[in-house]
Amino acid sequence: MNLKDIHTIYFIGIGGIGMSALARYFFANGKMVAGYDKTPSPITKSLQELGIEIHFEDDLALLPKEVFSKESSLIVYTPAVPKNHSELNHFIDNDFKVLKRAEILGSITKNTYCLAVAGTHGKTTTSSILGHIMQPSEATAFLGGIAENYNSNLILGKDEISVVEADEFDRSFLHLSPNIACITSMDADHLDIYGEHDALLDSFQEFSNKVSDTLVIAKGLPLEGLTYAIEEDADYIAQNIRINEGVYIFDVKTPKGNIEDIEFSLPGRHNIMNALAALALADIYGVSLADIKERLASFSGVQRRFVYKLKTDEKVLIDDYAHHPTEINAVENAVREMFPNDKVTVVFQPHLFSRTKDFVDDFASSLSKFDEVCLLDIYPARELPIEGVTSSWLLDKITSESKQLLSKEVLVENIAKTNSKVVVMLGAGDIGLLVDEVKNELIKEYNLEG
Known part of the structure; x- marks a missing residue:
């Protein structure tokens, strides 16, 4: 499927954090975008303020007429939508182009140089930090939270570079084509999908095999890659950590050299790990250490993350x-x-x-x-x-x-x-x-x- 041939994109579950980022992206790129969600929310309100038509009843009669053109329409849905959803079933039964959110994100990353952040914890904050660091390179970042610096879950840049949050739920991240990626953690979670922890670990291994250039991992994870850690031996090490008026100041040792006196305002050592992972990915891509330090100091955080x-x-x-x-x-x-x-x-x-x-x-x-x-x-x-x-x-x-x-x-x-x-x-x-x-x-x- 060539997205250039698509005129209208209809999102079932448009209020979801990942879905709404894609809706913003396609709307900004001149597509006609509309959607359904179960209930109104601040996210759906912000999309409506852009001019995106959204309704909150599962009713085909409420859809814009453009959606019913098979040739020029694409239906995108999230796995959270119930299987008895009448709109979704109508499009499936009538052979419309119907794709999961992860498949669309995968098709976008396939045509870009992709930096992906995976892990059971920390991926939203890490990918938001990385998206912010990558702005001098004008990357487009698809985030799983609202980045305070942009008041959005989409940082819209050029189409050559993408930053994506790689979600393990429903094995969605296996649709991506990452060039550089990090894995922050692989704790047991989503056992309603995976059944047991070993199946989740296998999925992360499969994701790591898809990384074409460099994989970065939190030290201690059972994978092969460059490592990062706090105050212990690794390829990227955060050290000399102190707090001054509620702001962390720390140094980082990298394979290319050291950065001293990085300022970072998000509380918690887990956020130093998130910053360190983002730093490593940006460094590997080629952002200068001086630029990385400056961007970390100006990062304001993610809504609902401490x-x-x-x-x-x-x-x-x-x-x-x-x-x-x-x-x-x-x-x-x-x-x-x-x-x-x-x-x-x-x-x-x-x-x-x-x-x-x-x-x-x-x-x-x-x-x-x-x-x-x-x-x-x-x-x-x-x-x-x-x-x-x-x-x-x-x-x-x-x-x-x-x-x-x-x-x-x-x-x-x-x-x-x-x-x-x-x-x-x-x-x-x-x-x-x-x-x-x-x-x-x-x-x-x-x-x-x-």
Whole structure:
């Protein structure tokens, strides 16, 4: 299929973070773009403000007439769309060009020099840092989060170079054609798709085999490639790490030479690892070490990745997407590093019944490290309930002395009255929609400056 012959692209699930980046890309390239999503969201609103037509009912009558031209239309869908979706089934049954999101991204990368970031954790932040570093080279970056510097999940550059987040869910990253790639982590996850951890590891091995030029890996992963690490022997080493007024300053040893006094403002040593991975990929591509240092200092972060929504002497509110025990541990470590003497409350919304079931003991262990734990009900996303798998079951396993299960309706009021200085809100579901409400209530309760 030649995308030049396509006039209209219709996205089923257009509000998804990966889907919306592609919608922005094709709209910017002059295609007629429209879409469906289950519910309105800030993402769908931003797409509508561009001029993209979106509806929220599964109804063929709501589609623009241009979509029904078989010759010039392409239908793109996400695996999160249910199999009984009537619009999707209409296009499949009538032999339209229908592709998964990953297949479209794969076709784009095939025609570019592609830098890809894979891993069960850290890939959104790492690919966003890399996309920012690569801007002097005018790369186009497709991201899995909203980069603060651009207020977008698409950094639109030229068509010769692409930066992509390589998603292991549904083995999507196997559609890509990476020239340079990194793998940040390969922890067990998505076992609803893979069944067991070994199958996930096999998929990452298959991805690594697709890398045509250079593979970079976090030290300790069972793959062959250039390595990166903090304060231990590797090809790229972050060392001499210190904190000055909430900003990390560190040095990096590379195969080409050393960079001293890099400034980087994202909290947590896991984010130093993310910056180091992005640095390595950009260095291998050929960006100068001086440019890399300058770009790292100006990187502002990614929405819902350890974002300070409120930071005063009285109260701190942090928003993060963490939805796996390893990610929760990373957030907790970062919070303790930045606020070593303060009480910390975590609000966590488990994401998926299957993930909660697979990692319940690990979740309990991670969450028990916080001084106070508040759980919301499990966010089901694409799943149906599993008998016995509930937030109450998880709560029983948590050992913190102060713990409770809250409904969304009472969460804001309860959190406003906590005596913890630091409140951390975690999860990949719709908890992010409650963060601003909590922030506003804290400002009101404590007469804070927002």
